[in-house]
Amino acid sequence: MFCWKIAFMSTKRVDFQYPFPLLDSLYFLMCRIESVGLSEIHGKFGTLLRKQVTLVDSDGGKLKFLLWGEQVLLANVFSVGSMLALDRPFIASAAESKIETSEEFCLEYGTATQLYLVPFHQHGEQICIASTQNGYEGSRVQKGLNGTQAPKVSQVTLPCDSHGTVDFSSYPFRSFVMDLRDKMTSVSLYGVVQDIFRERNTAKYVFVLKIEDTTGAVVAKLHFVNSWSLGRLSLGHTIYVTGLTCSLTSQKILEVLWFEKEVGASLVNLSCLPALLNSSCLHKLSYLSDLSTHTNVTHICSVRLDHIELYHVISRFSHIICGHFLSERPDGLLECTFCRCTCVGEVMRSFHLNVFLADESMKVFAWCTGQTAAELLQVSPDEFYELTEDEQAMYLYTLENERFMIAIVNCKRQVDVDADSLSGGIDSSAWEITRALKCE
Numbered sequence: 001m002f003c004w005k006i007a008f009m010s011t012k013r014v015d016f017q018y019p020f021p022l023l024d025s026l027y028f029l030m031c032r033i034e035s036v037g038l039s040e041i042h043g044k045f046g047t048l049l050r051k052q053v054t055l056v057d058s059d060g061g062k063l064k065f066l067l068w069g070e071q072v073l074l075a076n077v078f079s080v081g082s083m084l085a086l087d088r089p090f091i092a093s094a095a096e097s098k099i100e101t102s103e104e105f106c107l108e109y110g111t112a113t114q115l116y117l118v119p120f121h122q123h124g125e126q127i128c129i130a131s132t133q134n135g136y137e138g139s140r141v142q143k144g145l146n147g148t149q150a151p152k153v154s155q156v157t158l159p160c161d162s163h164g165t166v167d168f169s170s171y172p173f174r175s176f177v178m179d180l181r182d183k184m185t186s187v188s189l190y191g192v193v194q195d196i197f198r199e200r201n202t203a204k205y206v207f208v209l210k211i212e213d214t215t216g217a218v219v220a221k222l223h224f225v226n227s228w229s230l231g232r233l234s235l236g237h238t239i240y241v242t243g244l245t246c247s248l249t250s251q252k253i254l255e256v257l258w259f260e261k262e263v264g265a266s267l268v269n270l271s272c273l274p275a276l277l278n279s280s281c282l283h284k285l286s287y288l289s290d291l292s293t294h295t296n297v298t299h300i301c302s303v304r305l306d307h308i309e310l311y312h313v314i315s316r317f318s319h320i321i322c323g324h325f326l327s328e329r330p331d332g333l334l335e336c337t338f339c340r341c342t343c344v345g346e347v348m349r350s351f352h353l354n355v356f357l358a359d360e361s362m363k364v365f366a367w368c369t370g371q372t373a374a375e376l377l378q379v380s381p382d383e384f385y386e387l388t389e390d391e392q393a394m395y396l397y398t399l400e401n402e403r404f405m406i407a408i409v410n411c412k413r414q415v416d417v418d419a420d421s422l423s424g425g426i427d428s429s430a431w432e433i434t435r436a437l438k439c440e
Helices: 069-077 130-136 370-377 389-398
Strands: 004-006 028-036 040-042 048-056 062-068 083-087 090-093 105-108 114-118 124-128 155-159 184-198 205-213 216-224 238-248 254-259 266-269 299-307 313-319 326-328 334-336 347-358 363-369 403-410 431-438
Touching (some): 048 069, 062 069, 184 216, 205 238, 313 326, 347 370
Parallel strands (some): 062 105, 216 254
Antiparallel strands (some): 004 114, 028 048, 028 083, 048 062, 124 155, 184 205, 184 238, 205 216, 238 254, 299 347, 299 403, 313 347, 326 334
């Protein structure tokens, strides 16, 4: 670190008498520059320049430091984050200086004032983007005429803190699982949910999420402030998550964490976005014959309802917060199968629907729940169960050959671990309909 001493011949007036005995003492302040304002024009004839600099001390206290006239040139060497020491600053009335501040006074550059500046240098690290971006984003590496020239790769310099942790919040390219390593923060990933459940060995709301992309899979722990807050999320759903932090544990295992309260932390369930179906620019239509249990993507298909059996329509209580079904405990209370918490007053009645879908290529047996099931049945659970059993069967018959645009995902786990917990133990199909939109 090094320090600059800033010398300046001040033309500031010195006849101003501050009403407090502060000017009788000598002050030396060390502060951090929080912000540097724009130049302002003051005076009756609009000829006097002024610039406000906000200073913060180690206790979080803030003061305004004003530069007047040709002193404004000093701000050219100021930068946010730099440390500024003021020796014998001029203490002025905030009211007479006409600035908006909660303090009664502000600081100015007086005739005896000296400034010492410790510039803030943002450490950075060069990140090579050739390993995954060229392989998975489709970019091409130009080769020399002789074919032996080393590939030219792009690099970006990202900021890092004093501990060497690299901030990826401004990373201009997509990150992949294979790129994750120690000391990374604000990382974003795009992938498919392979597993998700709540940790049971803690009273906090911590969920374990396994996300997979084209380069591999990683387990992340999601930390919530009060409860799950991201709506329905299940296996096979495609998500975009931001604000991940990576570090190595004492056992040299990569730990990926996500905290709901952190700035920039978000998780978007792309498979359930309404815009996915009614915005043709966001998808490419697939046939049902394109579905494969060996791939994990969200398919958009134009289908018709082939037929629905009455025993394939089930009504169950679900948790309003997460959309998953409830189970009854031995004590009679209802517990969410996903959040693993007792549900009181956060319960709604919803459908679980199994249905045969068809298009020009084949038929598929799929399932759905909640709002998606209500969209396909075009009726609410309360309205449906007001009908007699014969009326219910007749109503389902009238839905045959109705056409829908749907989003459908492969929801089977890769390993057989509690495979039916998220769907309530009644799903026999590998395909979940995550969104449905009736075709007019």
